Amino acid sequence: MELSFIFIIAVAVALFMGLNIGGNNAAASMGAAYGAKARTKYQAVLLIGVFSVLGAVLSGGEVIKTLGSGILPPGTILLEGAVVAVAASGITVFLANLLRVPISTSQAAVGAVVGIGFFYGASGINVAKLEYIISWWIITPILAWLLAYLMGKYLYTHILIWLADHHESDASIRKSLT
Template sequence: MILALLPAVFFGWTLGRNDAANIYGTTVTSGILRYRSAALISALAVLIGAIIGGAGGMQTLSKLSSHTLLSASVNAAAAGISVLLLNRIGLPVSSSQAVVGSVVGIGLISGGVDWLAVLKIVACWLTTPLGAAIAGYILYRFFGFWFRKIPSILAQDIILKSSAIIIGGLGSFALGANNVANVTGSFAE
């Protein structure tokens, strides 16, 4: 049983390797936080997000196709290898797309893919960037308007630094909530 879970650990490692910079990369490179502090905050928030918010994604992923312990292990290994290889050659990669592709590939062999669930996931992949672009535009306009009204540069600096740390924690929470399903969803029933 433990050996069957090693591919999930490997995939979790590649996922963290791939996504870590998305959360606190600019916060660390700009000197707002040290790397170790960012890693600790992020790790704690990812863990909390996985525990509190991960069930929904896990249910969706586990519905794509039925799995045995072997197919779940192969799924995690295939997704982890694809993420690692694409990272090594410098291409952007989505762990969600890697794991869904792996599940569909295995499902095609075993004869069972829930195409409605696949369609739902693909719809999310198409609408998420658009929704994020709209939210980013609106939030930047709103907060930018109020931020420019702060007269003190010191106050602006404190607000920016504090916000970067807090938003990074929230992003890490979301990362854990979303990606726990990618790593363990095939093992769920």
């Protein structure tokens, strides 16, 4: 079987995007644990790898459907357009990684899909779906800030006390309670 040039490019672009997703999302998911010395770099990378694959397999399907046919009508984007969209989002995330700025890879992917849709002249952009997605981009950081504050205020001390009671050897926990 002879591999087509576009297939080889598609695989290379997908690998590039995956590499940049790993770099961006690894920091977001384990940066705090690594910074607090709760996990070594090896442990963090291993956990990220295992659970990223599990997450993609178990819950990634619905997001894939949204990107593939929820924003633009099915069949709007051809293989070449998909390669361009993945490359554009990959380059965006790559630049953010170089600048050490955590960004949403989902926002980059959605932006690239919409961009290629405009290139194709797609008047069929599902504006309601796009508005719904953008509303979550606004709600998500606010919700995360609120949850972190409330959890810190109402759960943090209780968790530290529980840890101190169950892990006698960790003096740093007891020290943080005083």
